[in-house]
Amino acid sequence: MKPADVYRDPERVRRLAARLAATVHRPLRFMEVCGTHTVNLFRFGLRAMLPPELEVVSGPGCPVCVTAAVDIDTCLAAAAHPEVEFATFGDLVRVPGSCGTLADLRARGARVTVVHSPAAAVALARAEPGRLVVFAGIGFETTAPLTAAAIVQAAALALDNFCVLSFHKRMPPIIDRVLGAGHRLDGLLCPGHVAAIAGRRAFAPLAEVYGLPGVIGGFEPADIMLALVRLAELAGRGAAAVENGYPRAVAENGNPAAQALTDRVFIPADAPWRGFGTVPGSGLVPREEFARFDARRRLDLTPRKMGSTGMEPAAAAVSEPAGCRCGDVVAGRCRPPDCGHFGRRCTSTAPVGPCMVSAEGSCAAWFRYGNDGE
C-alpha cells in the first residue's frame, strides 16, 4: 500500500465511521472552515457515513465565496483600465459583482487572463512589458506567502508593470467573528492547510477564549474521519482543547519561514467579507515598502457600472445577486438547499452566487455530489 492509500483504506475508514457512530450520543454540530474539507466530505462519500445526529456545516473557508461583492467590483474597475492585464485564478472570473463578472468584461474587450499561480502572473508581466499586470491575490494563510514571494521576486527584478490587488484574508479574526456572534456549534474542524502555515497554536484561542474543542484535520478520508472522531470525543467529554489531528503536516508553530515572508510583505488591515461585513484586521495589504506593488495605490479603483463596451464612469451601488444566500451559507447560517435558487436558477452551469461558482464552494459541492435532501 502506498502512503496515500493508507488514508484511503476502506477498512480503516469504516472502523473510524463505526467509532464515530459509537461516540456521538447527542445532536452535535461541527463547522469546517476549509473548501477542501467541504469538497472531500462529499467527494469521498463521507457524508453518507456520518451518524444522523452529527451535522457538519461549512463556514467561511472558501476564499472565493467569502470575497465580497464590493471586492469583485474593485476587480472590474481594475480590469477596465485599458493598460491593465488582469491575472486571476479561474474561479474569480465567473463571480458576479454588482453589475457583472470579469468574464462579462472580458467579452467587452478587457484583458483577463487565468493563471495558476502568482509566479505565473510575474512571468506574464515580464513577457508583456507594455502592460500593467494586476494579480488578484486571494486566499488565506496558505496562499498569502506565495503572493508575498511573487512581490518579493518582482521587487528583486525591479519590475514596474506588476502589482497585486490583495484580497488575502486571515483565519483567526473570522473565527473570532463566527464564535463571538452567538453560535450554535459544538466544535470546529480546523483546516490542515492553514494550520500547516500558521501552526496549531493559531487555533488555540478556540479553546482558551471560546471554550470549544477543535481538531486540525488533514484531507484524506481517514484524516477527516479521524478528526471528526476526536472532535466528537472532546465534545462528548465537554473538553475545551485544540488537538493536532494532522501531525504529518502541521507543527505547533507552523511554518515560520512562510509566516515571515507574509509578514515581510503584508500588514493586516480591515477587510470586507461576504456574510460578515467588515472584519477588523482580517485582511492583508502590502506594506508601505512594497507600495508600488499595491494595485490600490497605483490605479483608480472607483467602482463603475458596466456598459455595452466596458465600464462606464457612472458609479454603481454595491449589490449582491438578488435572492442569493451565499452570505448565510458561508456563515453556516443556512445550508445550500435552503436557498430558493439552489438547483433551480442556480446550478454549476449557470451559477448565481460565488458559492456555486467556486469548485470549493459549499453550494457547488452540494450540487455536484449531494443526494438531494441528504
Added chain:
Amino acid sequence: MGIDEDMERVTLDHGSGGLAARELVRRLFVARLDNPLLAPLEDSAVLPPIGGRLAFTTDSYVVDPLFFPGGDIGLLAVNGTVNDLAMRGARPLALSLGMILEEGLEMEILARVADSIAAAAERAGVPVVTGDTKVVPRGAADKMFINTSGVGVIADGVEISPRRLQGGDAVILSASMGDHGITVLAARAELGFSGTELKSDTAALHRMTAAVIARFPGAVHALRDPTRGGVATALCELAAAGGLELEIDEIAIPLRPPVRAAGELLGIDPFFLANEGSCIMVVEAADAADVVAELRRHPEGGQAAVIGRVKSGEPGRVVLHTAVGGRRRLRPLTGDPLPRIC
C-alpha cells in the same frame, strides 16, 4: 503553381478551390488515403447498396495540442467517429474528412496528421471516401480543425439503445478511466506539468463491440463512449435516457495510478476526464461475466470490468459507492469545462 510537401507552409491559396488547392488535396490526402471510392474526387462519393439500417454521425475535433502522447488530432478524428457508429451497433462503412487549416500552418505538420489519418483508417478498415479542405486567415482558427462524418450499417435484429435498459442489468467499463483527458491536459505547457507515464487511450472499438454483439445476441442493451464529460457524464446520460437509476462501485473502476496521481495534482476528478478508447456497456446480468471475458480478449478491452448495475429507482440518478465505503451522487460535468480535449 505546383505543391510540394517541402513547401513550408499552408497559404490561403491552398483553400481557394483553385489549382493549388487541388494539388494539396492530391499530394497530401489522395495519395495517402487511396481507395476506389475516393479516387474519382467527384462532388460526392457513391457507396454500394447496403443491407440494413443506415447509421450516420458527425464530430469535430479541435484538440489542443495537435500531438500528444499516444495520439494526435488525426487519429482522434478517425477513431472518434468510428466509435460513434460502433456505439449504435453499426458496422462503420465510410468516413468523410473536412479540414479547416490556419494560414501559415507548417506543411510538415499537415503531412504528419494526414499520415496519421491514413494509418488509422487503414487499421480500422474504414475508408475516407470524401473530403474538403479550407484555409482561413491566420488567427481565424487555431492551426487545424477537423470534422469527420461517418456512415455505417446496423444489422437486422441489432437494437442498441439506452431505452433497452432494465433493472438488474450490469454496467461494464471496457478500459481504464481518464487516460486521454489527463494526457492532453498534462501536455498543455501552461499547466507546468509533465507526466511521463501518461498516454491517450484513443482506439477504434468497432471490432470489439461487434464481437460482443455477435456472441451475445440481444444481451447488449446500450453502449456509450465516455468522451467529453467523462464516465460520470456518460453514466448520467444513460440513466436519464433509460429512465432508470444506476449504482456504481468506485472500487471496481479501472484507474491507472499515474492517471489518479495526475488528477489529484491538477485537481480534476477522473470521473470527468475524457476517454477516447473505452466504452460503457449495459448488458444482461446473466451474461456480464462472459461479456467481460470476451472484452478482455481484445487489446482495447484488457481492463474491462463490471462497475455497477441498473436499478429501478429515481430515473436519471447515478449513485456512486465510493472506494472508502461512502456514498454520493455522480452528476454530469457542468461549469468549469475542460476545453478542447478532443
